[in-house]
Amino acid sequence: MSYQTGKMTLTALDEIPKLHARLTKSFNDGLTLPLSYRRNQLLQLAHLIQDNAEAINDAIFADFGKPKLEVTLTETGPVVDNCIQAAESLTDWAAPEKPQVNPLHAAWDPTVYKVPKGVVTIIGPWNFPYTLILLPLVGAIAAGCPCVIKPSEYSPHSSQLLAELWPRYMDVNAYAVVNGTEVQTTRLLDLKWDHVFFTGSARVGKIVATAAGKHLTSSTLELGSKSPVVIDADNIDLKLAAKRILWGKQLNGGQICISPDYVLIPRHKQDEFIAALRDAYKSFFPGEAGGLDPQSQLSRILTPAHHARLRAMLEGTRGSIVLGGKSEGTARLDITVVKDVAIDDALMEEEIFGPILPIVPIDNITEAYKIIGARPVPLVIYVFTDREQFKDGFLEHTRSGQLVLNDTFFQLAVQEVPFGGLNDSGYGSYLGKHTFETFTHRRGYVNIPAAADEVLQIRYPPYSEQAYQL
Numbered sequence: 001m002s003y004q005t006g007k008m009t010l011t012a013l014d015e016i017p018k019l020h021a022r023l024t025k026s027f028n029d030g031l032t033l034p035l036s037y038r039r040n041q042l043l044q045l046a047h048l049i050q051d052n053a054e055a056i057n058d059a060i061f062a063d064f065g066k067p068k069l070e071v072t073l074t075e076t077g078p079v080v081d082n083c084i085q086a087a088e089s090l091t092d093w094a095a096p097e098k099p100q101v102n103p104l105h106a107a108w109d110p111t112v113y114k115v116p117k118g119v120v121t122i123i124g125p126w127n128f129p130y131t132l133i134l135l136p137l138v139g140a141i142a143a144g145c146p147c148v149i150k151p152s153e154y155s156p157h158s159s160q161l162l163a164e165l166w167p168r169y170m171d172v173n174a175y176a177v178v179n180g181t182e183v184q185t186t187r188l189l190d191l192k193w194d195h196v197f198f199t200g201s202a203r204v205g206k207i208v209a210t211a212a213g214k215h216l217t218s219s220t221l222e223l224g225s226k227s228p229v230v231i232d233a234d235n236i237d238l239k240l241a242a243k244r245i246l247w248g249k250q251l252n253g254g255q256i257c258i259s260p261d262y263v264l265i266p267r268h269k270q271d272e273f274i275a276a277l278r279d280a281y282k283s284f285f286p287g288e289a290g291g292l293d294p295q296s297q298l299s300r301i302l303t304p305a306h307h308a309r310l311r312a313m314l315e316g317t318r319g320s321i322v323l324g325g326k327s328e329g330t331a332r333l334d335i336t337v338v339k340d341v342a343i344d345d346a347l348m349e350e351e352i353f354g355p356i357l358p359i360v361p362i363d364n365i366t367e368a369y370k371i372i373g374a375r376p377v378p379l380v381i382y383v384f385t386d387r388e389q390f391k392d393g394f395l396e397h398t399r400s401g402q403l404v405l406n407d408t409f410f411q412l413a414v415q416e417v418p419f420g421g422l423n424d425s426g427y428g429s430y431l432g433k434h435t436f437e438t439f440t441h442r443r444g445y446v447n448i449p450a451a452a453d454e455v456l457q458i459r460y461p462p463y464s465e466q467a468y469q470l
């Protein structure tokens with residue numbers, strides 16, 4: 001039985017252990033093991049998205065005003081692509097591996113089998129309500145793991161639509177949706193899973209990791225961070241850099257874990273960079289009210305509380321607002337650029353997760369390493385440079401989940417490169433084949449035949465001096 005609240009039907013708490021039991025039985029019966037079954041479910045998931053693309057656009061728009069093109073680029077498109085890629089690559093990904101071994105061991109058939117970890121759960125945030133639940137799910141399906149997904153209650157239209165579409169496309173004996181708040185998630189986490197995949201805040205990530213740890217369950221944590229942008233401003237096309245940075249910042253209204261969070265730029269180039277940002281802003285939002293123009297396609301801020309948090313940050317800054325800064329009610333905030341931000345400013349305390357871009361002027365590159373190194377390890381460091389040596393400096397002196405040169409956000413198009421954090425920004429990674437590996441156990445296999453005793457007999461007691469000469 002379920003009960004209705006707001007836009008979303010919450011899963012009844014007593015339903016959750018029943019789902020877990022149903023999926024566990026399916027796993028034990030081997031339902032999800034055949035590759036043909038997995039392939040079918042991957043394509044069903046692609047169909048779910050393709051057949052309902054318009055309804056998905058509408059639901060995400062209702063949740064936080066995300067423009068249709070951004071939904072196609074960052075939600076429906078990647079999910080369908082990943083489903084197809086996984087369906088096509090599955091035979092290859094799941095094939096047993098024969099490791100290179102010592103010639104003595106070659107006859108022992110050493111093999112690594114790729115087996116499903118078991119019954120898993122995926123808990124997601126609101127800011128990419130489909131991608132951040134369904135991309136991990138693609139890996140779980142491909143790996144042969146039954147899975148319960150738990151979308152966010154803060155994107156209720158998207159979560160409700162997904163739950164309604166689910167039984168029409170997916171095998172509910174292997175894949176289920178739980179909708180709800182932290183109450184449902186807590187019930188979910190009381191149960192013993194074989195892997196927990198979480199995307200969200202560090203605060204909840206700690207709760208999830210602790211709950212998983214109680215069962216000795218492995219987990220993947222995809223958390224937030226302040227991802228810096230460092231500009232080698234004397235050596236690059238500053239206009240193009242400004243355009244690419246502003247594009248990454250305005251996407252999703254800046255509400256992305258890998259949004260460019262703050263910019264480090266040589267002091268003497270700060271004003272030229274701001275002029276280039278202004279040009280980019282005018283070309284993106286040509287209307288009179290810029291990002292707040294009714295025709296502009298800037299996502300809104302999720303809730304009045306989220307809006308108030310961003311406004312408080314702006315009120316607390318000692319930097320100067322040089323672009324944007326205006327709000328429309330409590331729903332929208334314009335792209336806002338703040339210059340001369342000090343490292344102990346209100347804007348530098350936590351992940352911004354909104355359309356505000358602080359610029360911190362620096363005097364040398366060592367300062368950039370220090371500023372980044374003094375903070376929690378970010379998900380991404382964006383560096384704008386054409387100099388190999390400049391890049392090498394970042395590889396050597398900094399740590400981050402990813403290092404990306406000369407663009408923002410679009411690194412995610414390269415599915416072959418793993419995406420994930422380090423320490424405070426999380427652990428584990430995914431995308432493409434890496435997602436399959438996240439839900440796969442590499443089961444070691446060796447067969448030491450009786451014939452091997454010709455060589456091995458020397459190991460049996462009583463131990464002889466001859467054995468030491470081996």
Ligand code: NAD
Nearest residue numbers: 124125126151152181182185200201204222223224225257
């Ligand atoms: P959140 O941590 O508040 O919520 C994420 C999920 O956890 C939701 O499904 C929610 O229902 C559940 N949850 C909330 N409180 C809980 C509790 N006490 N116990 C158990 N479950 C609970 O995150 P959010 O606000 O939805 O998303 C924003 C955060 O997520 C930002 O910090 C952002 O950087 C991060 N994020 C990270 C990535 C990444 O890939 N690394 C991607 C997107 C967002």
